[in-house]
Amino acid sequence: MPPHRARVRALLARWPRPAGRLTLRSRVTLWATSIVAVAMILAGLGLLLGLRNAMWHDLDDTVGRRVSDVSSLVAHGQLRALIPSNGEDADIVQVLDASGRVLASSESEVRPGSRSAFPHPLPPALVDGRPMTLHNLRIGDGGDFRVRARPVHVDGRPATIVVAVSLAQAERTLASLVTALAIGIPALTALVAWTISLTTGRTLRPVETLRRQATHISATDLHRRLDLPASRDEVHALAVTLNDMLARLDSASAAQGRFVADAAHELRSPLTAIRAQLEVLAEYPDPERDPSVAAALLEDTERLHGLVEDLLALARSEDPARQSQRATVDLDEVVLAEVRRQRGLTATGIDARRVSAGRVRGDAGALRRVVRNLLDNARRHAAHQVRVALTERDGTVELTVSDDGAGIPPADRARVFERFTRLDEARSREAGGSGLGLAIVGKIVTSHGGSVHADEDPSPDDGGLGGARLVIRLPSAEA
Structure with missing residues (x-):
């Protein structure tokens, strides 16, 4: 590119654009008035040409008749x-x-x-x-x-x-019309511009009211709501949508606050235990007791590590960026691999004979975490037996994990998927885990477009195990 053209383009790029600084009211008025002005000019030209052609046609008829008359003479x-x-x-x-x-x-x-x-x-x-x-x-x-x-x-x-x-x-008639149009079109354009500006200003007034109210809402008072306009129009719908958004933000902020508080409380317990044992170990060295203290410290550290891993998994399950990294997953292979892993950790029997083929689209690592947490939960509460079933039917893949434990009371079946939830028989952190396992399951399944719920397994007389049954439904890959 020649140097002078490059300089011209650079100057044009730096040239201020007034339209970018105009308000919405001004831009609407400018564009609408311009369109109306162009339309009136075209209509005026059409009127002039039409009138001229009509007058010329009448005059042509007149001279034509006169020529015929003289020809007759x-x-x-x-x-x-x-x-x-x-x-x-x-x-x-x-x-x-x-x-x-x-x-x-x-x-x-x-x-x-x-x-x-x-x-x-x-x-x-x-x-x-x-x-x-x-x-x-x-x-x-x-x-x-x-x-x-x-x-x-x-x-x-x-x-x-x-x-x-x-x-x-x-020609005098056309000149008079041109004069009238030259005066009328600018006057009418000015009237249209004033009308559009006034109408746009009144239309945008509720929007400006909403904007002023929104500027006074901060992260500390998300409970506040915008005033709804009296008219049932698009601005009213916008205000309703903004209020719904504020309600969701308020709920998310409250949930985040509770999560931070619960996480801090859960982390404090193992850290306090580790600190106390380290202080005792430093203050009163005892070669005979040191191995047992080290083992306790290792156990608390492992529990702390598991809690941090659960928190990290829960945070990842809420990351929208990870939802785009999905592929087709053979869920039956994931289930069978986790069953083999669990059998090496416990004497509790795990029946996986009802696992059939099932393919879904998702994050293989996240789905593996779902299956692991379900089996960990079932193994922790089972008396002797855990049963796993996987079926695919009507575009839905269903995973069921049952145990022969005490089951989940109906009042707690929805609550078990909340963060840091431990039922009465599992309140001890050593027995009940961190309270995040099923919460992670719920978040991952929901982010994959599925659903999860807890139920009661049929009694052994009806072919079930009689304890808790956790059911997950995911869209199949074919669907």
Whole structure:
């Protein structure tokens, strides 16, 4: 690119753009007024052209009839030096010979044999019978005329009938219309601009009210709501949507606050235990007791590590960026791999004979965490047996994990998927885990477009285990 063009482009890029600093009201007024102004100008031009064509057409009809009348006189041999008026529009009629001299005229002051004021020779189009406009003719009062001609023979000699009608009145009418449009269009454009600006301002006034109210809402008072406009229109719908958003933010903020408080409380317990044991170990060294203290410290550290891992998994389950990193997962393979892993950790029997094929789209690592947490929960509460089933039907993959434990009371079946929830028989942190396992399951399943719920497994007499049953439903990959 030549250097001068590069400099010009750089200057244009730095040139301020006024439209970017205009308010919405100003931009709407500017654009709407511009469109209306262009439309009125085009309509005015169309009116002028239409009126002009209509007037020209009427004048052409007039001169055409006059030519026919004079032709009739010539044909009947009644042509005289002075052609009589027909009582219609003021026109000028002349019959010219081949040299352009007047044979007869409708004007008494024009003598036969005198040179005509019409151009000689006449334009070919006019001789062919087509009407034309001739400018600055010195006939009658002078000026522009609409002219029509017809070749005839007078006394056996070629001649031409020429009829002209003045355009003065038509031009005055068009000039008056142009003046009216030149005054009316700007005035009407200004009126339209004022009307649009006023209407837009009144329309946007509730939006401005909502904006001012929204500026006073901070993270500490998300409980506040915007005032709803009285009108049931789009602005009212916007206010309702914003209030719903504030309600969701308020709920999320409260949940985050509770989560931080619960996490701090849960982390404090193992850290306090570790600190106390380290202080005792440092203050009172005892070679015989040190191994047992080290083992306790290791156990507390592992529990702390598991809690941190659960918190990290819960945070990842709420990360929208991870939802795009999904692929087709054979859920049956994930289930069977976790079953083999769990069998190596416990003597509790795990029945996986009812696991059949099931394919879903999702994050393989997250789904593996779901299956692991379900099996950990079932193994922790089972008396002797855990049963796993996986089926795919009607576009849905269903995973069921049952145990023969005490089950979950109906009042707690929804609460078990909340953070840091431990039921009465599992309140001890050593037995009940961190209270995040099922919460992680709920978050991951929901983010995959599925659902999870807790139920009671049928009694052994009905083919079940009689304890808790956790059911997960996910859309199949084919669906």
